[in-house]
Amino acid sequence: MSILKIDGVSKRYANHTALDHVSFDIPQGCIFGLLGPNGAGKTSLIRIITQITGADTGEIYFKGERLRPDHIKDMGYLPEERGLYKKMKVGEQLLYLAQLKGLTKDEARQRIKAWVNRFEIRDWLDKNIEDLSKGMQQKVQFIATVLHEPSLIILDEPFSGFDPINANLIKDEILRLRDNGATIIFSTHRMESVEELCDNIALINRSRKVLDGPVREIKNAYKTDTYQIIGNGKLMVLSPDFEVLEQHENHGVFRAAIRLLNNTSPNDLLRYLLDKVEIHSFVELVPSINDIFIRKVKEPQHA
Amino acid sequence: MHKIWLIVQREYLTRVRKKSFIIMTFLTPLLLAAFMVIPAWLATVSDSADVVMVLDESGKFANKLENKKDLQFMTLHGDLENAKEVYRQTDNTALLYIPPLDIENPEGIKVYSKKNTSLQTKIRLENMLEKEIENQRFVASGIDRALLDKMKAEVSVTTVKLSGKEEEDNNAFVTSGAGIIGAVIIYFFIFLYGVQIMRGVIEEKTNRIVEVMISSVKPFQLMMGKIIGIAGVGLTQFLLWVILSSIVVTGVQAAFGIDAAPTPIEQIEAGRAEATGEEVVQEQNDTAMLADVSNAIANLNFPLLIGCFLFYFLGGYLLYGSLFGAIGAAVDNETDTQQFMFPITIPLIISFIMSYTVVLKNPDGPVAFWMSVIPFTSPIVMMVRVPFGVPASELLLSMALLVAGFIFTTWIASRIYRVGILMYGKKINYKELSKWLFYRV
Numbered sequence: 001m002s003i004l005k006i007d008g009v010s011k012r013y014a015n016h017t018a019l020d021h022v023s024f025d026i027p028q029g030c031i032f033g034l035l036g037p038n039g040a041g042k043t044s045l046i047r048i049i050t051q052i053t054g055a056d057t058g059e060i061y062f063k064g065e066r067l068r069p070d071h072i073k074d075m076g077y078l079p080e081e082r083g084l085y086k087k088m089k090v091g092e093q094l095l096y097l098a099q100l101k102g103l104t105k106d107e108a109r110q111r112i113k114a115w116v117n118r119f120e121i122r123d124w125l126d127k128n129i130e131d132l133s134k135g136m137q138q139k140v141q142f143i144a145t146v147l148h149e150p151s152l153i154i155l156d157e158p159f160s161g162f163d164p165i166n167a168n169l170i171k172d173e174i175l176r177l178r179d180n181g182a183t184i185i186f187s188t189h190r191m192e193s194v195e196e197l198c199d200n201i202a203l204i205n206r207s208r209k210v211l212d213g214p215v216r217e218i219k220n221a222y223k224t225d226t227y228q229i230i231g232n233g234k235l236m237v238l239s240p241d242f243e244v245l246e247q248h249e250n251h252g253v254f255r256a257a258i259r260l261l262n263n264t265s266p267n268d269l270l271r272y273l274l275d276k277v278e279i280h281s282f283v284e285l286v287p288s289i290n291d292i293f294i295r296k297v298k299e300p301q302h303a
Numbered sequence: 304m305h306k307i308w309l310i311v312q313r314e315y316l317t318r319v320r321k322k323s324f325i326i327m328t329f330l331t332p333l334l335l336a337a338f339m340v341i342p343a344w345l346a347t348v349s350d351s352a353d354v355v356m357v358l359d360e361s362g363k364f365a366n367k368l369e370n371k372k373d374l375q376f377m378t379l380h381g382d383l384e385n386a387k388e389v390y391r392q393t394d395n396t397a398l399l400y401i402p403p404l405d406i407e408n409p410e411g412i413k414v415y416s417k418k419n420t421s422l423q424t425k426i427r428l429e430n431m432l433e434k435e436i437e438n439q440r441f442v443a444s445g446i447d448r449a450l451l452d453k454m455k456a457e458v459s460v461t462t463v464k465l466s467g468k469e470e471e472d473n474n475a476f477v478t479s480g481a482g483i484i485g486a487v488i489i490y491f492f493i494f495l496y497g498v499q500i501m502r503g504v505i506e507e508k509t510n511r512i513v514e515v516m517i518s519s520v521k522p523f524q525l526m527m528g529k530i531i532g533i534a535g536v537g538l539t540q541f542l543l544w545v546i547l548s549s550i551v552v553t554g555v556q557a558a559f560g561i562d563a564a565p566t567p568i569e570q571i572e573a574g575r576a577e578a579t580g581e582e583v584v585q586e587q588n589d590t591a592m593l594a595d596v597s598n599a600i601a602n603l604n605f606p607l608l609i610g611c612f613l614f615y616f617l618g619g620y621l622l623y624g625s626l627f628g629a630i631g632a633a634v635d636n637e638t639d640t641q642q643f644m645f646p647i648t649i650p651l652i653i654s655f656i657m658s659y660t661v662v663l664k665n666p667d668g669p670v671a672f673w674m675s676v677i678p679f680t681s682p683i684v685m686m687v688r689v690p691f692g693v694p695a696s697e698l699l700l701s702m703a704l705l706v707a708g709f710i711f712t713t714w715i716a717s718r719i720y721r722v723g724i725l726m727y728g729k730k731i732n733y734k735e736l737s738k739w740l741f742y743r744v
Contacts, residue, residue: 047725050518052517053725069521072518072519077514077515079511079514079515079518081511081514082511083510083512084510084512084515085317085507085510086506086510087317087321088313088317096309096313097515097519099309100306100309100310100520101519141515144515
């Protein structure tokens with residue numbers, strides 16, 4: 001079941017098209033990567049989902065219903081440009097933002113308490129935002145985003161500005177939220193950073209959707225039956241079933257990339273090599289999302 | 304509505320808790336008290352010692368210049384150079400030199416002083432000398448001074464307004480005063496708190512919180528919440544000023560036993576009255592005038608005045624406040640606001656100046672009528688006109704137009720606002736702004 005269905009959404013600004021008939025589904029309970037280079041239209045799409053702006057044409061369905069203003073209570077949005085009221089205390093700020101999302105004061109207080117305990121930031125509650133470091137502010141903002149326990153959490157470039165330790169902390173929180181049933185949309189131009197996290201992705205380039213689906217399926221579809229082999233000995237491949245794409249040798253240790261041809265299996269390749277060299281490592285070369293994206297963008301445009 | 308209320312609360316509370324707000328609120332009544340106390344205190348200090356040395360070569364004024372509490376005379380003899388020398392060695396205020404004098408043509412009287420002689424002292428001396436010369440002329444021509452005093456007449460004209468059912472005593476001074484006070488308050492309120500709205504919006508933009516906010520609330524709610532919240536701050540401050548000032552003023556009066564600092568003009572008048580020996584008459588005049596004023600104040604239509612004040616106060620603030628909010632949304636920082644502030648402040652300043660110059664002189668003329676009907680100038684101009692009596696139809700027209708104007712500016716402002724708050728790093732001009740009005744967002 002999809003929590004969000006984007007159906008033919010277009011958005012045009014005065015002198016450029018931000019989104020051009022973009023359609024895809026976001027399954028419930030997954031971590032969804034909205035990927036694409038800067039200026040591809042990711043933020044425009046997010047702003048339409050969060051109802052900051054409206055689409056020119058097309059529809060968006062949230063949990064099967066056409067997007068309504070009260071749906072925003074069930075969404076949490078962390079914009080790329082972070083910001084909080086500088087002169088407000090952390091506790092008050094969280095309380096305020098939570099109340100705007102429809103929580104009662106008591107509910108909000110309880111949840112704030114739980115979150116500050118989890119992040120060990122209880123001492124910050126009475127500090128002004130401007131007195132916190134940038135990383136601390138980001139943590140506060142992350143809490144503000146998820147405090148009302150939305151079923152859809154949208155994070156625009158979530159790891160920018162975090163040091164590795166805090167980035168991992170946030171990663172763990174994101175996985176925990178997913179396990180508790182939330183759906184998370186990641187938007188980023190740094191594709192490698194979310195590859196390991198995302199269950200599904202959509203690639204956007206120049207206001208058009210290029211590709212979408214489960215990460216595993218996409219990778220399978222784009223695999224080239226290429227294997228990397230490392231071992232000892234003199235590697236000589238003279239079979240028409242295998243193509244050597246790359247080969248290096250160093251002090252008797254070789255490293256080679258070999259592609260299977262004519263529907264041969266990896267076992268055939270192994271069997272072929274076993275007699276000739278000593279094999280230390282045999283790994284399938286799976287294309288990264290980044291590679292797939294670049295390949296996809298370089299392909300001639302069909303439409 | 305619930306969300307607007309939350310925003311109103313935040314805008315209100317964060318501002319009211321600011322140190323600057325608290326300091327301003329308590330300092331202003333104290334400054335007011337200082338303005339009352341210091342001149343009065345200074346007056347008591349300097350009143351002690353005004354000594355004028357007199358060299359009377361005419362011999363006509365010997366013992367005629369009476370010593371007063373704060374002005375004393377010391378007679379010198381000898382020639383002028385000698386007298387000057389004596390004066391120089393003292394701390395006395397001045398040296399009055401009266402040459403041999405023809406009563407019909409008194410010329411050549413001089414006052415020498417080390418510092419500049421105060422206007423007040425000069426006028427008092429002139430009056431005293433004039434009176435003495437008059438007296439001597441009366442004696443010379445055989446007129447009885449007492450008889451002459453009896454023949455003098457004092458007339459005070461009472462203005463009466465012939466409108467409606469009753470004739471009312473009416474005092475032009477009080478009527479214009481009441482209107483001007485209201486207009487001044489509205490003028491400053493719009494400026495002070497309109498700019499606060501603008502700053503608040505710019506702050507949200509530069510803090511980048513705005514995107515978080517409008518993923519929770521509508522831009523219109525955010526704007527209105529801010530405008531209403533800041534109105535609350537202004538009203539609170541205004542109310543506290545009124546209360547604290549009256550406490551401070553009563554306190555000061557009790558402690559120092561003064562009514563208010565006498566103005567220089569009053570002092571001069573007092574000096575003149577003293578010198579001409581008309582204290583009694585003057586005092587009677589004063590009480591008559593006071594009675595007249597309080598009568599006129601009592602005759603002001605207070606429910607109407609206060610009602611109009613509140614209406615134009617809020618109407619004017621809302622009309623301009625939303626425009627200030629729109630400016631804040633259109634720019635990235637405060638230095639860019641100038642070009643947009645200009646067209647907003649112009650009608651305010653013009654209506655303020657016109658109120659003083661044209662409207663007060665002719666509160667029923669065409670200028671007054673039009674300016675009190677056009678929404679951009681009516682909050683100030685109508686406030687000035689109301690105490691003079693405005694036909695109900697004109698008042699209703701003006702109010703209806705103000706409400707319409709407010710709805711119109713809020714519409715424009717919210718259109719600019721919703722586009723502007725998400726726009727960064729773009730220099731905005733009027734053409735661009737007018738496009739925003741019809742953007743689909």
